[in-house]
Amino acid sequence: MIYLDNAATTGKKPETVIRAVRSAMAQYCANPGRSGHVISMKAALAVYRVREKAARFFGCDGPEQVVFTASCTHSINYVLKGVLQSGSHVIISDYEHNAVVRPLVALKADFEVARVTPDDAETVENFRRLIRPDTKMIFVTGASNVFGRRLPIDALGKLCQEKGILFGVDAAQIAGIVPINMIRQHIDFLCVAPHKGLYAPMGIGILIARKNVSNTIIEGGTGTESANLIQPETLPERLESGTLNLPGIFGISAGIDFVRNLGGEEKIAQNEMRIVQNLYDGLRQIPNIRLYTPRITPEKYVPVLSFNFAEKNSAEVAAFLDQHNIAVRAGLHCAPLAHRKHCTLDSGTVRVSPSTFSTESEIRQLLSVLNRKN
């Protein structure tokens, strides 16, 4: 099987990650932060070391800002519903995933959509124009999960700082691919899907909160202040009611090491980008292929590419590729705003997303199969 659906989850996990998950199950099966016995304390210490590692990796102020959640979507919900209220004004981009849009709709937030254009300065101006005196937050994806377009995070962070607005980033498609430093980039809330670019297991997410989250959407046991019926205020435990996913947290630790040992985010992105650029060039040679972006470059894109095949529905093309043992994703990718922007709402797109394990040979096979379909 040629797996090119890594924007959904990285299909091959490194041996080191698998070993780390196994080690959590074999040697650390106790509830961290709940008991005082040796193995519980050992587990708590191990979790804390992963918080430290994640804090350094994403450049926040300290390990206590690192919250482990069930997924990036959960992290986004914690932020949006924890900081905003019904009627709060928030600005998002026209590339947002439903993980952002649906919570805002459910919350009845007053959200406006800023247009991302090929010119980053113009994009930032589009956000600036929508800012009102009561704007509470700008929340954007780091990069489109469908078309790979990166958002100008640095400039948007500066804009938020200048205007005194909270800044949140959905890093599902950039963590592990694009270096992130929350302090330098003025990011207040970072939501991470470690099972993608950090090669961790599914079922674990990270929220890094540099600002207070006033409302909780999950309450329960935290192992502390148990006599108090009100949810504790201190992060990370405030947002971590329930037993932590220790195997997932161990997987994150090994995943961060894996990314670092490969030379870091830029090195990984460089290799994947070359693969996607070759795919782009190859697709341009095939009649009836539709591409939706200029040839992608690392400054403006992450290695994710969408295309369509003549008038065929994207699902049909993906099914054809599946018959040839090539896994890609078709449809709307839970991002209707992005598809509306690119006029692909009816057809969806076929999305190809490599990982560090993908090879040029796999791309040649994909191109060969597509040529046969013509």
Next chain:
Amino acid sequence: MKRYRISTGTVTYAIKGRDLLRKNGFNAYMERIYSGPGSAGCGYTVVVSGDLSQAVRLLRAAGVKVLETNEL
């Protein structure tokens, strides 16, 4: 040398506090406390030997919450 229990509430702050105090030459370790009369319930503490006021100053400067201190 006198020993003190510094209550930090959460295990995260207890580890952060313990690490910080050790880096600054204190003999410190973590201990879980359970509910007692008048207490807020279970939580984590750092037990430290030496100058309590210096230890508390270090912890607070690093953002570690110090809920209460007791001599042991």
